[in-house]
Structures are given as C-alpha cells and as structure tokens.
Amino acid sequence: MPDTADQRAAAGRTFAVLAGLLVIGAILFLAFNVSREIRLLGSANSDNVQWSLAQTEVEFLEYRRHLDADPVNLSALRRNFDVFYSRMDTISQASVFETTRADVGFSDTLRDIQLFLTASVPIIDADDADLRLLLPELAALADGIRPSVRDLATAGLDIFARESDVRREAVARTMSQLAFALSLLIGTLGLAIFYLYRLIAIVSRRETQQKQTAVRLNTVIGTSLDGVIVSDARGRIIEFSPAAEVIFGHSRHDVIGRDIGQVIVPPHLRGAHDAGMERMRTTGEKHVVGKGRVKLEAQRANGELFPVELAIQSATTDTGEIYIAFLRDISARVAAEAELVAARDRALAGEKLKTEFLATMSHEIRTPLNGILGNMDLLHNTTLTPDQARYLRHMETSGRLLLTHVSDVLDITRYDAGKLNIQRVAMNLGDLVQDIIDSQSSMAAQNGTALDWGWDGPPQVWVESDPDRLQHVLMNLVGNAVKFTRQGKVSLTVSVRSDGQGDRLRVEIADTGPGLAADLKNRVFDDFVTGNTAYDRDVGGTGLGLAIAKRFVTALDGQIGVDSEPGQGCTFWIDIPIKRVTRHADAVETVRSSGKIAPLDILVVEDNEINRIVVRDMLQAAGHRVTEAHDGQQGMIKAQSHAYDLILMDISMPVMDGRTATRLIRAGQGASANTRILALTANVLQDERAAFLEDGMDGILTKPLTQAALHAALAKKDRAQTVPRAFDVIDSQHNRETRDVLGADTYDMMRSRFDADMSALIAELTDGAGDPAAIAAAAHKGAGSAAVFGAVALRETLKQIEAAAKSGDTDALPGLIAALPDLHRDTIAALA
Structure with a gap:
C-alpha cells in the first residue's frame, strides 16, 4: 500500500510538470505566429501603397511626354x-488609401489633381481635330498640375512612413504586453x-495519516x-469485530452481508x-441511534439470550449512511x-x-422491669423499716440504671437504622445550658470542682434546634467532665456565629481532669469505650454515652471532637448548624396539670x-x-359493652394484639368508641409510636410505668387536647444520679432541707411580700x-x-405562685 501511494504521488508531480511545459510551449508558438503575421501584414500594405503612389508620378510623366511628342500620337496620348485617370481614381476610391486620404495635405493635393482631370477629360474626349487644336491647353494644364502630382507621391510616402512608425510602435507595445502577459502567465x-x-x-x-489511522483503528x-x-442503511453487516465474534459466537466471514x-x-x-x-430509512427518525447506552437483550449463535449494553452512532460515507x-x-x-x-x-x-429483635427484647426486658419497679413504687406507699426502705432504694437505683442502659442501646439502634427523628423547634439556649449546669452543680460540689458557663461573643438566647437531642449531648459531656474532675474546674463556653452558609452553634466543655491518652x-x-476498665475504677458507665452523643450530633448535621493531653485536661466541643430566631408563641413552655383527679372508670388490657x-x-x-x-x-x-373513661391498652398480647383491638374499638359503634386509649407498651421505637397513633390511640405510656407518669396521663381527660410539651414531676434519671453521688444518708438529709427551704419560699411568695426584684431572686x-x-x-x-x-x-404572678403548693407536694412525694 505505501509503494502504491508514493507512485501515485510521483506520477501526479510528473504530470503537473509536463502540463506546465506544454502550456508554455504553446504560448511561445502562438506568440511567434502572431508576430510573424503582423510583420507580413505590415509589409504587404507598405509595398502596395508605395508602388501605387510612385506609379502615379510615372504614369503622369508618361502622359506629359506624349504631349511633347512631334507628331503627337493621339491614341497613345x-x-x-486613361491610365493616369484610372490610377487617380483608384487612389481616390480604394480602401487601402483610406488612411492616406484622411491626411489633410494629401486630400488637398488629391482634390487639385481631380480638378485637373475633370478639366482635361472634355479635351481628351474631343475628336482628333479639336484635340490637336487643344493640345497646347492640355500641356498648360499638365504643367500646372505637375507639382501637385509630385507632392501627392511625396505626401503618400510621408504618410506611409508615419503609419509605419505608428504600427511599429503598436506592434512593439503589443509584443511588450504579450511578453508581460506571458511572464505573468508563466509565473502564475x-x-x-x-x-x-x-x-x-x-x-x-x-493519505499516509489515514492509513495509519485506519491501522490504529483496526x-x-x-x-x-x-x-x-x-x-x-438496510441493516446488512459490513464489519464484525473479533470481540463481536467472541460475544455472539459467529464467525466474521459467516455474517458479512447478512x-x-x-x-x-x-426473535421477540x-x-x-x-x-x-x-x-x-423513510423518515430519518432515530430512537436509539446517538442516544447513548441502552440495555437490551441479544442472542448468541447457539440461541442463548443474554443482556447487552448497546450504543449506536451513524456516519455518512460515499456509499450512504x-x-x-x-x-x-x-x-x-x-x-x-x-x-x-x-x-x-x-x-x-x-x-x-x-430492629424487631431489639424491640422485642425491649418489651421483654421492660415488661419484668415494669413489674419490679412498679411494685417497688407501690412499696413506697407501705410502712417500711429503715433497712427495708434503704434496700428498696438500692433495688430501685439498680432497676433504673438497667433501664437507662436499655434506653442507650435502643438510641443507638434507632440511629443506625435511620429512624432517629430530629425536630427543630424554637428553644431558649441559655435556659437549657443553665438547667444542665444546675443539675450537675451538686456533683461538682461533691468533687470540689468549680462549674460555670458563659458566652463567647454576643449572647444569642433563642435559636432553632432539637432541644431534647442537644440537652442529651450536653448533659453527657458536662456530666463526664464533672465525674472525671477532682478539685478542679469545668467551664462551658457557648458561641453562635455565622460562617457564610448559615448560623452555627459551638459549645466547648473544658475541664482540668486527667486528660486522655x-x-x-x-x-x-x-461504642463501649470507657476511660478506665479496671475493676476498681471509681466512675461507672457503659461506654455508650459519648457514642450516643456523637450519633445525635451527626443527626443534627454537626461535628463533635475532643482536644486533650494526658495530665492537662480535656476540651470536648460540638459544632452544629442552628437558626437564630426570636421568641414566639410556638416556643417550648411548661404545661402543668396539678390538683387531684376525680375517680375514673378505667379498663386495663394487659396479658402480663x-x-x-x-x-x-x-x-x-x-x-x-x-x-x-x-x-x-x-x-x-x-369496651363495646361499657363506656369507660380511659382504656390502658397493652400492645403485644395473645389472641388479639392491642393495635387490632384499638382499630376495632374505633371502627365500631360500641359504648367506648370515643374513649381515650393509651398504649401501655415497652416498645419505644419512634416508627412504632407513630403507628400506634395512626391506629387510633391517643397517647403512649412507656413501661416501666411510674405513678407520676400515670398521674400526668390521667390528667389529660380530653382526647382532642394537645400540648406542646409536658414535663414529669421529676427527672428520674437525674435524681438517681444525684442520689448515687450523694449517698443515701446525705441524699435524705439534703431532700429534707430542700423540703423545708421550698416550704419557706412558697410561704414568702404567697404572702406577696417584697418587690419584683426580690421575688425574682428568691424564685431563681x-x-x-x-x-x-x-x-x-x-x-x-x-x-x-x-x-x-x-x-x-x-x-401572671398570682396564678403561677398558686400552683407552687401542689407542685411542692407532688415533688416531695416523687423524691421520696
């Protein structure tokens, strides 16, 4: 193939050179012929004119000689x-003399000669006798015109010389132009x-590149x-690659043209x-061609169907598309x-x-815990010896701790299953942090540790976030810092800043504890990582607290980290996106129902x-x-036969579960079709809670059940009533931690002191003494x-x-102060 291409290129170049030489030779040959023809044409005209003019004088002299002959031969005369007359007539009429006749001098001379001829004709044409008599007159006329005849020949020669010069110049100019044109043509x-x-x-x-490209493409x-x-375009195969042979099992030679x-x-x-x-072919409409990769079924040579990924492109060639x-x-x-x-x-x-296993295990664990803790709660209302009361408190503490561990595991499960719900509401950030500091101040005091907090930058009290998750995270971080710090300091710093993409909350908890390796x-x-796993460690924990905190922060689209050096304390920090807001009607407020509840007719549906x-x-x-x-x-x-004030419905039961029973009660026309139904369950997964409400239940009581939770649920008599948020009388987990830290004896002593201080405070506020500033200070x-x-x-x-x-x-003060006695009584009862 390369040799053939080179030969074609050489043949093309040779042909171009020969064609150029042939064209140049043709031009030279034509130029030579044109020059020769011009030269010959110029020579012929010059000879004819010159001879005619010279012959005019000769013929006139011959005529004059016969006039002088003696005797005069009239016939010859x-x-x-007539010869002279004919010559002059030719000069006057012939086109070859047209140029000479255009000369003024020549034309005047020719007119004089013609007058001579006109005057001489009557005499010449007379009879011989008259002619002989008039010969002198003819001789006189001839002598008079003889100079004109000579001038005519001379003028003709002059004109011819001038015309020859002009023609030579024209020919020279034409030849120069032809030479220039030839040179230009030759250059072109x-x-x-x-x-x-x-x-x-x-x-x-x-062509060489195309060959190389074709080789590479092939x-x-x-x-x-x-x-x-x-x-x-008709679907006939014109190329079938080796890979196609392998994929489809066909030989290239067998399919070309098919x-x-x-x-x-x-087939399908x-x-x-x-x-x-x-x-x-008919419309040019293309559905697959040029549309990228598509998935289709194809067939091998053996009939096997298999999936292929296909991409088709079109191209236009000399033979068609x-x-x-x-x-x-x-x-x-x-x-x-x-x-x-x-x-x-x-x-x-x-x-x-x-998830179902954990939910089941939660139910199975919480069900006996409900029995244990519920019975212990009932035992508080009986007469106990001091030792029995102490043993009961210990049992209750262990049961509550076990319940906390179960809740921690379920929190992790909910997060890992993607079922951890985040609710962003307006919240008072300062109050939330102050609550945490207040709740940990007692433990900090026991450890000899100073606990404080403050703002870094301008305070931003109201923000939008998830208060429950944020409180859980901060409580865990502050609680850890307090537990591990002895005779030191724990500082919490809060800042709200904008980073160009929105507002962010950063909280740092710095302590002077032992630090982290x-x-x-x-x-x-x-998960399950603790700072000290020794049997003699003085701080308890499962190692799930920080793991849960990290999950909660991640769910809030934030970050959590720690900076620490052994012996130099720790600084835990969180950084989460929030939104600056102003306090509004939807902000979280305390809703409290106090006072005694009228006796109710209650149906308890429970298999345990x-x-x-x-x-x-x-x-x-x-x-x-x-x-x-x-x-x-x-x-x-x-429920269908009797109208109850309230139905407590367990979920997992034999024969018929609680959800089915609730749906049937709501769907029927029984006496309790509109009665409030509360789910009584150990299942705390969020999606299950939502399902309970969709089935027609009005609320949920989580096992293990407490008297405080039961009292709060019974206080909500109206099924349609909704509240933004309801608080239990006490935070049981926090109270247990306080009891664990203080010890039973110290706790009882502090509780009695708290009861007395609170009674005095209520009496002071009820009396109405003091200005608003004093009331605010006492309430704080x-x-x-x-x-x-x-x-x-x-x-x-x-x-x-x-x-x-x-x-x-x-x-607002009188109504709030009036609620304090009942709250005080319920609180002391719950703490006992």
Whole structure:
C-alpha cells in the first residue's frame, strides 16, 4: 500500500510538470505566429501603397511626354491619360488609401489633381481635330498640375512612413504586453505548479495519516473487549469485530452481508428492530441511534439470550449512511447487581430482624422491669423499716440504671437504622445550658470542682434546634467532665456565629481532669469505650454515652471532637448548624396539670399478670375503678359493652394484639368508641409510636410505668387536647444520679432541707411580700435547688415566676405562685 501511494504521488508531480511545459510551449508558438503575421501584414500594405503612389508620378510623366511628342500620337496620348485617370481614381476610391486620404495635405493635393482631370477629360474626349487644336491647353494644364502630382507621391510616402512608425510602435507595445502577459502567465503557472505540488504532498501525507489511522483503528477494534458491528442503511453487516465474534459466537466471514436483525436480535425483538430500521430509512427518525447506552437483550449463535449494553452512532460515507454499534456483554455485571440486590435485601431483612429483635427484647426486658419497679413504687406507699426502705432504694437505683442502659442501646439502634427523628423547634439556649449546669452543680460540689458557663461573643438566647437531642449531648459531656474532675474546674463556653452558609452553634466543655491518652482520644466516641476498665475504677458507665452523643450530633448535621493531653485536661466541643430566631408563641413552655383527679372508670388490657396487678394497684390507690382484660379480644368486647373513661391498652398480647383491638374499638359503634386509649407498651421505637397513633390511640405510656407518669396521663381527660410539651414531676434519671453521688444518708438529709427551704419560699411568695426584684431572686434560688434534685416541673414554674417578676408581668404572678403548693407536694412525694 505505501509503494502504491508514493507512485501515485510521483506520477501526479510528473504530470503537473509536463502540463506546465506544454502550456508554455504553446504560448511561445502562438506568440511567434502572431508576430510573424503582423510583420507580413505590415509589409504587404507598405509595398502596395508605395508602388501605387510612385506609379502615379510615372504614369503622369508618361502622359506629359506624349504631349511633347512631334507628331503627337493621339491614341497613345488618350491611353496614357486613361491610365493616369484610372490610377487617380483608384487612389481616390480604394480602401487601402483610406488612411492616406484622411491626411489633410494629401486630400488637398488629391482634390487639385481631380480638378485637373475633370478639366482635361472634355479635351481628351474631343475628336482628333479639336484635340490637336487643344493640345497646347492640355500641356498648360499638365504643367500646372505637375507639382501637385509630385507632392501627392511625396505626401503618400510621408504618410506611409508615419503609419509605419505608428504600427511599429503598436506592434512593439503589443509584443511588450504579450511578453508581460506571458511572464505573468508563466509565473502564475509556476505558482500553480508549486501549489499543485504542495497539494499533492498534503494529499499524500493525509493519505499516509489515514492509513495509519485506519491501522490504529483496526487495531483498537480488533483488541477492544466491546463488540463492534457496522451495518449499512438496510441493516446488512459490513464489519464484525473479533470481540463481536467472541460475544455472539459467529464467525466474521459467516455474517458479512447478512441482516443484523437475523444475526443478533432475539426473535421477540425483531419486529421492533425491523420497524425501527424502516422508520430511519423513510423518515430519518432515530430512537436509539446517538442516544447513548441502552440495555437490551441479544442472542448468541447457539440461541442463548443474554443482556447487552448497546450504543449506536451513524456516519455518512460515499456509499450512504452506515451505523456503528458498540456492544458489551453485561451478563456478569447483571448477575453481580442481582447478587448485590439480594445481599442488600438480606441486609435490610437482617437489619429489620435486628430492629424487631431489639424491640422485642425491649418489651421483654421492660415488661419484668415494669413489674419490679412498679411494685417497688407501690412499696413506697407501705410502712417500711429503715433497712427495708434503704434496700428498696438500692433495688430501685439498680432497676433504673438497667433501664437507662436499655434506653442507650435502643438510641443507638434507632440511629443506625435511620429512624432517629430530629425536630427543630424554637428553644431558649441559655435556659437549657443553665438547667444542665444546675443539675450537675451538686456533683461538682461533691468533687470540689468549680462549674460555670458563659458566652463567647454576643449572647444569642433563642435559636432553632432539637432541644431534647442537644440537652442529651450536653448533659453527657458536662456530666463526664464533672465525674472525671477532682478539685478542679469545668467551664462551658457557648458561641453562635455565622460562617457564610448559615448560623452555627459551638459549645466547648473544658475541664482540668486527667486528660486522655493518645490512643483513647481516637476511640473515645466508639461504642463501649470507657476511660478506665479496671475493676476498681471509681466512675461507672457503659461506654455508650459519648457514642450516643456523637450519633445525635451527626443527626443534627454537626461535628463533635475532643482536644486533650494526658495530665492537662480535656476540651470536648460540638459544632452544629442552628437558626437564630426570636421568641414566639410556638416556643417550648411548661404545661402543668396539678390538683387531684376525680375517680375514673378505667379498663386495663394487659396479658402480663404482674404488670396488670401493678397498674391496678396504682390506679386503685389513686381512687379509680379498674376493670381488667387478659387480651385484646376481651378488652374489645368489654369496651363495646361499657363506656369507660380511659382504656390502658397493652400492645403485644395473645389472641388479639392491642393495635387490632384499638382499630376495632374505633371502627365500631360500641359504648367506648370515643374513649381515650393509651398504649401501655415497652416498645419505644419512634416508627412504632407513630403507628400506634395512626391506629387510633391517643397517647403512649412507656413501661416501666411510674405513678407520676400515670398521674400526668390521667390528667389529660380530653382526647382532642394537645400540648406542646409536658414535663414529669421529676427527672428520674437525674435524681438517681444525684442520689448515687450523694449517698443515701446525705441524699435524705439534703431532700429534707430542700423540703423545708421550698416550704419557706412558697410561704414568702404567697404572702406577696417584697418587690419584683426580690421575688425574682428568691424564685431563681429556688429553681437552682430544684434542679439539683431533678424537680423539673417545680423548677420550670419557679423560672416562669422569675421571668414574670423581671418583666413586670404582675398579672401572671398570682396564678403561677398558686400552683407552687401542689407542685411542692407532688415533688416531695416523687423524691421520696
């Protein structure tokens, strides 16, 4: 192939040179002929004119000689006159003398001669006798005109000389122009030849490049793992790559020229394929060509169907439009994807199974805990010896601690399952931090540690975030700092700043404790990691607190970290996005229902006998009437026949579960169709809670059940009533931690002191003595004491009194102060 290309290029160049030489030779030959013809034409005209003019004088002299002859030969005279006359007539009429006649001098001379001829003709034409008589007159006329005849010949010669000069100059000018034109033509031909040579070189180079490209393309196609099939506009295969041979099992020689639909398209798709090809031929409409990769089924030579990934492009050639198809066998990938989907389904099923298992275990653990803690709660209302009361408190502390661990594990499960709900509401950031500081101040005092907090930058009290998650995180971080710091200091710093993308909250908790080792610092947020795993450690914990905190911060789209060096304390920090807001009507406020509850007629549907007895005794101790049902079906039947004030419905029961029973009660026309139904369950997963409400339940009581929680639930008599947020009388977990830190004896002593201080405070506020500033100060002091014991309801009311006193809202103070005695009584009862 290269030799043939070189030969064609050499032949092209030789042809161009020969063509140029041939053109130049033709031009030279034509120029020579033109010059010769011009020269010959000029010579002929000159000789004729010169001879004619010279002969004019000769013929006139011959005529004059005959006039002087003696005797005069009249016939010869007349003949010579006629010759001269004819010559002059030729000069006057012939076109060859037209140029000379145009000369003024020549024309005047010719006119004089013609007058002479006109005067002489009558005499010449007379008879011989008269002619002989008039010969003297003819001689006189001839002598008179003889100078004119000589001038005519001379003028003709002058004119001829001038015309010859003009013609020579014209010929020379024409020849110069012809030479210039020839030179220009020769130069143009030279440039054309050079350009042609360049074109031949470019074409030759491009042809070489095309050959190299074709070689590379053939190599790429030949080594490509994707099959390449080229067909014409009618679908006939014109190229079939080696990879296509491997993929489809056909030999290239066997399929060239065959219809592509008959070779690789499965029978059930050939109709659509043929229709598509016909549509492209008739209308040019393309559905697959140029549309990227698509997935289709293809057929091998053995009839096997398999999935392919296909991309088709079109190109226009000299023979018409062609279609290039790139095909990839994706059988392995499809199988792998199917396996991944199956593995994902198995993983999801396993995750669901784990969630269901944990929910079941939560129910199974909380159910006996409900019995244990409920009975211990009932034992508080009986007469106990001091030792029995102490043993009971220890048992209750252990049970509550076990419940906390179960809740921690479920929090982790909810996060890992993606079911941790985040609710962003307006919240008072300063109050939240102050609550945490107040709740940890007692433990800090026991450790000899100073605990304080402050703002870094301008205070931003009201923000929008999830107060429950944020409180959990900060409580854990501050609690850890207080627990591990002895005779030192714990400082909490809060700042709200903008980073160009929004507002962010950063909280740093710095302590002067022992610090963290490098390896522990990298693992401190992992599950079940504690700072000290020795049996003699003086600080307890499961190692889940920081793991849960990290999950909560991540759920809030934030970050959490720690900076620490061994022996130099720790600085834990969180950084989360928030939104600056102003206080509004939707802000979280305390809702409290105090006072005694009128006796209610209550149906308890519970399959566990111990739990049923606990709930029954709690309700009966409060003066309520209780009817029991052992499963959901019994509960439904009793609810249809009797109108109850309240139904407590367990969820997991034999015969009929609580959700089904609730739906049937709501759907029927029974006596209790509109009665409030509260779920009594150990299942605390959020999606399950939502499902309970969708089934028609009005609320949820979580096992293990406490008298305080039961009292708060019974206070909500109106099924349609909703409140933004309700607080229990005390925060049981916080109260347990306080009791654990202080010890039983110290705790009892501090509780008695708190009871006395709170009685004095209520008496002081009820009397109405003091100005608003004094009321605010007293309420603030009382709120701090209540926070130590986790008395959240009492503390919130005191904070409202403080806020009202500071703002001058004297109308709200009486109602808030009037609620204090009942809150005080309920709080002391719960603390006992």
